[in-house]
Amino acid sequence: MIEGYLAADVREAERPYLDAGVPLMERAAFGLAMVALRELRQRRGTTAGAHAVILAGKGNNGADAMLAGIHLRRRGVAVTALLVHESGVESTVTALRNAGARVLSLSQALADCTTGMPWPGIADEVGDSHTPLDWLVGRIHMSDLIVDGILGTGTRPGGSSGAGMPDELAELLMRIGGGWLPRRSVEERRPLVIAVDLPSGIDPDTGTVVDRNTVLFADVTVTFQCSKAGLLLAPAAEFVGRIEVIDIGIGEALHGVAPAVARFEPADERLRVYVKAPGWGDHKYTRGVVGVVAGSSQYPGAGLMATASAVRAGAGMARYLGPANVAELIVSQSPEVVHAPGRVQAYVVGSGLPSRDEGQPADIGEQLDRAAAAIEVALGIPTEDGLSLLGLPEGPARKVPVVVDAGGFSVLPDARVRLTSDVVLTPHAGELAGLVSSFGPDEVSREQIEAEPAKYARLAHDLTGATVVLKGPVTVIADEHRLWSQTGPSWLARAGSGDILAGIIGSLLAQSDDRQSRAEIAAAGVLVHATAARIASGQRDDPAAVGRPPTAQAIIDAVPYAIGRIIAASSS
Numbered sequence: 121m122i123e124g125y126l127a128a129d130v131r132e133a134e135r136p137y138l139d140a141g142v143p144l145m146e147r148a149a150f151g152l153a154m155v156a157l158r159e160l161r162q163r164r165g166t167t168a169g170a171h172a173v174i175l176a177g178k179g180n181n182g183a184d185a186m187l188a189g190i191h192l193r194r195r196g197v198a199v200t201a202l203l204v205h206e207s208g209v210e211s212t213v214t215a216l217r218n219a220g221a222r223v224l225s226l227s228q229a230l231a232d233c234t235t236g237m238p239w240p241g242i243a244d245e246v247g248d249s250h251t252p253l254d255w256l257v258g259r260i261h262m263s264d265l266i267v268d269g270i271l272g273t274g275t276r277p278g279g280s281s282g283a284g285m286p287d288e289l290a291e292l293l294m295r296i297g298g299g300w301l302p303r304r305s306v307e308e309r310r311p312l313v314i315a316v317d318l319p320s321g322i323d324p325d326t327g328t329v330v331d332r333n334t335v336l337f338a339d340v341t342v343t344f345q346c347s348k349a350g351l352l353l354a355p356a357a358e359f360v361g362r363i364e365v366i367d368i369g370i371g372e373a374l375h376g377v378a379p380a381v382a383r384f385e386p387a388d389e390r391l392r393v394y395v396k397a398p399g400w401g402d403h404k405y406t407r408g409v410v411g412v413v414a415g416s417s418q419y420p421g422a423g424l425m426a427t428a429s430a431v432r433a434g435a436g437m438a439r440y441l442g443p444a445n446v447a448e449l450i451v452s453q454s455p456e457v458v459h460a461p462g463r464v465q466a467y468v469v470g471s472g473l474p475s476r477d478e479g480q481p482a483d484i485g486e487q488l489d490r491a492a493a494a495i496e497v498a499l500g501i502p503t504e505d506g507l508s509l510l511g512l513p514e515g516p517a518r519k520v521p522v523v524v525d526a527g528g529f530s531v532l533p534d535a536r537v538r539l540t541s542d543v544v545l546t547p548h549a550g551e552l553a554g555l556v557s558s559f560g561p562d563e564v565s566r567e568q569i570e571a572e573p574a575k576y577a578r579l580a581h582d583l584t585g586a587t588v589v590l591k592g593p594v595t596v597i598a599d600e601h602r603l604w605s606q607t608g609p610s611w612l613a614r615a616g617s618g619d620i621l622a623g624i625i626g627s628l629l630a631q632s633d634d635r636q637s638r639a640e641i642a643a644a645g646v647l648v649h650a651t652a653a654r655i656a657s658g659q660r661d662d663p664a665a666v667g668r669p670p671t672a673q674a675i676i677d678a679v680p681y682a683i684g685r686i687i688a689a690s691s692s
């Protein structure tokens with residue numbers, strides 16, 4: 121599990137060590153340099169003759185980068201450091217110069233164009249440059265490594281590399297990174313980009329990015345002691361690349377400090393609780409029954425997809441609750457599905473259903489009534505009609521969790537009824553905009569949510585009381601404790617994807633027990649979903665591989681393999 125901490129908490133943890141004179145920065149810089157050397161070796165076969173350009177800010181992030189530059193120099197790497205704020209920690213600048221690096225301000229670097237001052241390790245010919253900036257960008261692009269040490273945890277809230285930075289620097293960054301160095305570029309000459317602590321220009325806590333054109337895509341982000349929360353959140357996560365955590369020896373001070381965000385990795389031991397093989401003596405009911413209220417005669421597909429993935433994610437049994445003609449289709453694809461009402465341990469409702477509206481076909485209205493009934497059961501306030509629609513006996517019904525998707529949002533109780541964590545909402549940004557606007561005092565747009573997904577997922581939880589799974593390139597899950605964030609391959613951006621996710625989460629909920637965190641189970645579900653998509657798209661062993669477009673069916677068929685992989689990885 122990767123846990124992301126707030127910048128202030130990390131600073132607080134560092135303080136006593138710094139007061140005691142523990143050389144944290146030297147440790148950080150040494151770790152950073154070791155990663156850089158290893159990456160260079162992997163890419164070029166050797167570090168000899170390599171040239172690194174260090175973009176150094178005026179704070180400790182820049183100092184980390186420059187101290188790492190000294191280690192690089194000692195191992196034969198040519199180093200040019202650009203002081204992008206025109207100044208930097210003086211003692212470090214001197215030490216780096218003494219180690220044989222060129223350290224110059226941005227204006228000096230631009231002036232090199234006219235004076236023809238050579239850069240060590242870089243051929244002088246940088247193509248058809250028209251302006252000093254073209255020339256400088258050309259040289260930087262000819263290096264082997266760019267170390268992004270402009271801003272770290274000292275980034276001012278709401279600030280970015282664009283905001284508050286000299287125009288010249290913003291322009292330089294845009295030209296180095298903007299569209300030039302997309303992470304998945306196959307161009308071999310492209311320099312490796314290593315971000316120090318975090319890609320400069322992202323908010324360390326919230327992952328917001330004010331001007332994305334000025335943020336460099338990192339191949340690796342080398343972060344100190346622990347991941348910073350913003351690295352795990354959208355939109356910043358796109359720029360982060362692989363995360364490498366360097367232990368600088370302050371772990372003890374972080375004990376007891378709650379991380380703000382967590383992310384499951386397939387090998388996490390904790391996943392064993394949620395993604396598991398049946399035990400000796402288990403039977404279909406002990407493994408969990410999931411009830412699916414999705415799809416209609418008009419839109420049968422979502423019913424098929426949600427049910428098929430619920431079955432494949434390990435529940436002992438799935439009941440389909442809906443029109444007979446849809447059930448027939450479902451049974452022809454997944455013969456083990458039972459088309460009969462009865463007790464379940466979790467519901468999945470709303471996928472493939474439109475919002476409640478007057479004049480809808482009768483079977484859609486009935487499906488929405490069933491969805492509403494399942495939500496009432498989850499809240500412990502079932503009505504007689506509702507129980508009969510779900511085929512449950514009259515009398516107090518046992519509360520069971522419910523995954524609410526798509527049309528299900530239109531049948532949530534009104535804002536006077538407080539939802540609970542047993543209600544797991546799975547909106548995308550557009551749907552969350554509707555939810556937050558209807559539950560809260562202010563209208564919120566889809567764009568606002570996409571710019572600050574973590575903030576709005578948490579707000580949606582605060583307003584409703586539900587567990588909120590905000591789907592996106594990074595899916596954020598919010599409950600009263602913390603945020604979870606999981607990423608998946610972009611191939612998941614396709615029709616059917618949400619129906620599959622709802623089925624998987626419902627299936628894991630049916631297999632869980634009452635005391636287990638709904639948010640954590642949802643996070644595990646998002647990981648299963650992403651893993652299935654990786655398998656189906658051919659990215660199985662190399663997440664950086666482009667892969668191929670998987671059909672929804674291929675993702676569904678990969679779900680059992682994803683479950684198997686996670687069980688194997690988390691128990692080894």
Ligand SMILES: NC(=O)C1=CN([C@@H]2O[C@H](COP(=O)(O)OP(=O)(O)OC[C@H]3O[C@@H](n4cnc5c(N)ncnc54)[C@H](O)[C@@H]3O)[C@@H](O)[C@H]2O)[C@@H](O)CC1
Binds near residue numbers: 148149177284
């Ligand atoms: N505190 C410590 O002991 C350690 C800190 N470390 C490093 O120190 C970093 C934090 O260093 P600092 O606190 O010096 O801060 P930064 O180096 O992140 O920020 C540097 C300066 O940039 C300015 N600034 C902030 N936002 C700006 C914006 N939007 N535009 C222009 N300027 C802006 C700030 O005023 C600050 O002076 C960490 O990210 C990490 O790299 C590591 O060396 C580990 C130990």
Ligand SMILES: [K+]
Binds near residue numbers: 270
């Ligand atoms: K940085």
